[in-house]
Structures are given as structure tokens and as C-alpha cells.
Amino acid sequence: MQLIFDAHLDLSLNAMEWNRDLRLPVAKIREIESGMTDMKGRALGTVALPDMRAGGMGICVATQIGGTMKPRGPVACWESPAQAWAMTQAQLAWYRVMEELGEMREIRDLAALREHLALWADPADAAAANAPIGYIRSLEGADSIVTLAYLERAWNDGLRALGPSHYGEGRYAMGHDRVGGLKPEGRDLVREMDRLGMILDVTHLSDDSFWEALEIFTGPVWASHSNCRSLVPDVRQFTDDQLKALIERGAVIGAVFDAWMVVPGWIRGTTMPEDLGVKISHVVDHIDHICQLAGNANHVGIGTDLDGGFGREQSPMDLDTIADIQTVAGILADRGYSAEDVTKVMSGNYLALLERAWG
Numbered sequence: 001m002q003l004i005f006d007a008h009l010d011l012s013l014n015a016m017e018w019n020r021d022l023r024l025p026v027a028k029i030r031e032i033e034s035g036m037t038d039m040k041g042r043a044l045g046t047v048a049l050p051d052m053r054a055g056g057m058g059i060c061v062a063t064q065i066g067g068t069m070k071p072r073g074p075v076a077c078w079e080s081p082a083q084a085w086a087m088t089q090a091q092l093a094w095y096r097v098m099e100e101l102g103e104m105r106e107i108r109d110l111a112a113l114r115e116h117l118a119l120w121a122d123p124a125d126a127a128a129a130n131a132p133i134g135y136i137r138s139l140e141g142a143d144s145i146v147t148l149a150y151l152e153r154a155w156n157d158g159l160r161a162l163g164p165s166h167y168g169e170g171r172y173a174m175g176h177d178r179v180g181g182l183k184p185e186g187r188d189l190v191r192e193m194d195r196l197g198m199i200l201d202v203t204h205l206s207d208d209s210f211w212e213a214l215e216i217f218t219g220p221v222w223a224s225h226s227n228c229r230s231l232v233p234d235v236r237q238f239t240d241d242q243l244k245a246l247i248e249r250g251a252v253i254g255a256v257f258d259a260w261m262v263v264p265g266w267i268r269g270t271t272m273p274e275d276l277g278v279k280i281s282h283v284v285d286h287i288d289h290i291c292q293l294a295g296n297a298n299h300v301g302i303g304t305d306l307d308g309g310f311g312r313e314q315s316p317m318d319l320d321t322i323a324d325i326q327t328v329a330g331i332l333a334d335r336g337y338s339a340e341d342v343t344k345v346m347s348g349n350y351l352a353l354l355e356r357a358w359g
Contacts, residue, residue: 001123002329005347006060006322007254007303008203008225009047010140012091013065013076014307018045023103025050026321044311047322049103053127055323058120059107059347061161061224061303062095062135064088068143069168069175075309076141081171084144092157095137105132108158110358117351136354138201138224141166142173148185148192155196162193163201163224165209173213174206176236181208182216190216199357202226202246203254203303207235214245220357221249222350225256225303227286232264240293247294250356252349254303255287257325259314262286273317280316280324284331287345297341301350302328 014020018039020029026048033043052060065076066084078084098104107113116134120126138161145151151162164186165173172186182190190213193200199220202210214221223246229237238246238253246253259278260266266276290300306315306322318324332342344352 001056002326002343002346003059003117003120003123004055004057004302004325005350006052006057006325007222007252007301007350008138008256008305008308009060009062010065010305010308011047011060011062011135012094013063013309014045014047015094016087016091017076020045020048022048023050023101024048040309041307041311041313044313045307046312046315046319047307049133051321051323052133053130055321055326056123056127057133057322057325058123058126058131059116059134060136061138062104063138063140064091064144064159065140065166066091066144067141067166067170069141069166069170071168074167076166081144081146085146085150088139088144092137095135099132102130102132105134106158107134107136108160110355113351113354113358136160138162138199140201141170141204142186142189143171145172145189148188151189151192151198152196155198159198161199161201161222161224163203163205164189164213165204165206167204173209176204176206178206179208180206181212187212187216193217194219197357202251204236207239207242210242211245214249220353221246221251222353223251223253223303225254225258225305225308227256227261227283228289231286231289232261234261236261243290243293247290247299250299250353252299252301252353253290254301254350255283255290257283257304257306257315257319258308258310259316262316272313273315278316279318280327281331283316284328284335287328287332288335297337297344298349298352300345302346
């Protein structure tokens with residue numbers, strides 16, 4: 001079993017807004033939600049801590065999210081920065097309880113990372129022992145940063161990565177579905193991230209904001225959950241020029257499993273995975289495309305975004321739970337990737353980036 005590093009999971013969003021007890025297996029959560037229609041993806045979830053362990057996912061990037069985007073975003077959107085901040089703090093409280101119960105472990109620095117990797121040296125043994133899942137905390141969209149002083153406060157509380165935008169027009173940057181660069185406050189935000197040593201997540205940035213952020217920011221960069229525009233022509237994906245720029249910066253791009261970002265022709269809210277035959281192998285197409293652009297397997301990883309406001313109705317048809325991410329390793333091997341390169345994609349590239357960022 002491969003150790004898996006998932007660079008984007010909205011765990012606290014699911015716990016606090018979908019009211020899911022992620023200590024329960026996915027099957028039990030689906031049973032509890034049977035018949036519910038209040039939110040998209042009810043009874044179709046794919047992510048829970050037991051299933052993560054079962055699939056060898058011993059470490060992830062776990063988000064906080066609370067935006068004030070205009071027009072209102074599809075999830076986690078509030079009327080004021082104060083409300084958005086308060087929601088992120090409720091999410092943080094949930095992570096803290098998961099730590100106290102031995103379910104999760106926050107990783108803030110290199111020493112903690114290495115200690116945790118030793119615990120998960122054999123993923124099957126770690127899963128059998130119900131070992132805590134390690135997480136690096138990231139903020140998806142910066143709207144909840146009430147003033148720049150809150151950014152350092154968040155850093156001191158353990159926040160280690162941040163994506164300045166989500167959907168729509170944010171307080172600091174434009175989301176991928178908008179045109180325009182960073183706002184003046186956004187340029188200050190990026191500079192403050194640089195000063196603190198925070199990782200810049202370029203996922204969800206508009207094209208103009210993307211290029212401007214890369215020009216200003218000098219620190220470590222990743223794209224936690226993004227695919228390739230040449231395969232799926234939508235502004236949510238990265239162009240080859242953007243991917244090449246990220247490769248030049250030593251970034252890692254996390255392949256996302258949200259079906260509308262995996263194959264072309266998806267109509268959101270209408271298409272089902274079976275309609276287009278979406279499979280995990282189509283996600284691997286994006287992984288392979290990035291490897292071909294780079295000339296190596298050093299700049300791509302896993303960033304599923306599973307249960308990021310959707311469930312099985314918007315996931316590959318051969319994915320039942322997040323444990324099935326383990327099959328990516330076999331698909332890569334079947335395509336001729338070496339054992340070393342498979343390990344890089346499954347976990348090694350993001351771990352190497354953290355070594356560089358925190359070393």
C-alpha cells in the first residue's frame with residue numbers, strides 16, 4: 001500500500017456545514033443521510049477518516065474556508081469578513097477536538113512532519129493501529145482575513161498555506177471565474193505571506209491574479225487542486241503556460257477528482273459520471289500531461305477535492321470512497337511509470353516541497 005498525501009480536503013467544512021461525523025465510516029454517514037435533500041451530495045459522500053486510513057491516506061492538506069465573495073459563492077459564503085472569520089474559527093475548533101481525540105495531528109514544521117512520516121512508514125500497519133491522520137492547515141480564499149494582522153495571528157495558530165481567492169470577486173483577489181488582477185490589499189496580503197513563510201496556493205486565482213501573484217511572491221508555491229486546460233477547456237484549469245511557470249518555480253500541482261474538471265463536456269447539475277464514462281484513469285490523463293510538460297514526474301501529486309460541496313454524483317464512476325485513490329498507483333504503473341515516480345506522485349512530491357519550504 002502506498003502512502004497518499006492529499007493536498008486538498010475540506011474536512012472541517014463537511015463536519016461543520018454538512019454536519020458529518022467524520023469519525024464514522026463513509027457507509028455509516030450515507031446511511032444517516034439517507035433521504036436528506038437539504039444540501040448537494042447528501043448520502044453520496046466519499047470522505048471519512050476511517051476510509052482515508054483504509055486507503056493509506058496518512059497525511060493531507062485540510063482546509064478552513066469562509067468567504068464573502070460577490071456574487072455569492074456556491075459554498076461557505078458569508079455577508080461580512082467577521083462572520084467568515086468566525087466560521088473558520090469554528091472549523092479550527094473542530095480540528096482541535098479531532099486532535100484531542102487522537103483522530104488527527106496537525107503538522108506545522110519539519111520536525112513534526114518527519115515524526116509523523118515515521119509513524120506512517122508502513123501505511124497498512126498505521127491504518128490497523130488507527131494512527132492519527134496528519135494534516136497541514138490551509139485557508140481556501142482569504143476573505144476571512146479581516147485585516148492583515150489576522151494573517152500573522154492565523155500563522156501563529158498553525159496556518160501554513162493560503163489561496164487568496166475562491167469563486168467570484170474576493171476581497172483580495174479575483175476568483176478563476178472573473179477577470180482582473182490582485183486588489184491592492186491582495187498585493188499586501190501576498191507580501192505578508194512571503195514574510196511569514198506561508199505557502200501560496202494558486203488554485204482558484206483568475207489568470208491575471210495568478211501571474212501577478214507569481215511575480216510578487218518569492219516563497220514556496222503549490223496548486224492544491226487543479227487540472228489542465230488543454231484537456232478540459234475551462235478557466236478553472238491551468239493553461240500549459242501556467243503549468244510551465246509553476247514547474248519552473250518548483251511547484252507541485254494536485255490532480256483534482258471533481259468530475260467536471262476531469263473530462264470535457266460536463267454540464268454541472270445535469271451530467272452524471274456514467275453519462276460520460278468518467279473514471280479515475282481520466283484523472284491520470286491530467287497527471288500524465290503535467291509529467292510530459294515537465295519532462296519528469298516531480299511536479300504533480302494528488303489533490304482530490306472530494307466532498308468539496310459534492311459527492312459521488314460528481315466523482316469518477318469507479319470511485320466509491322476516498323480509499324479508491326490508492327488505485328492511481330496501479331494505473332500509473334500500467335502506463336510505464338517507475339515505482340519511484342509512482343511514489344513521487346502519490347506523496348513524495350508534496351513531501352519534498354514541504355522539506356524545501358520548511359528546511
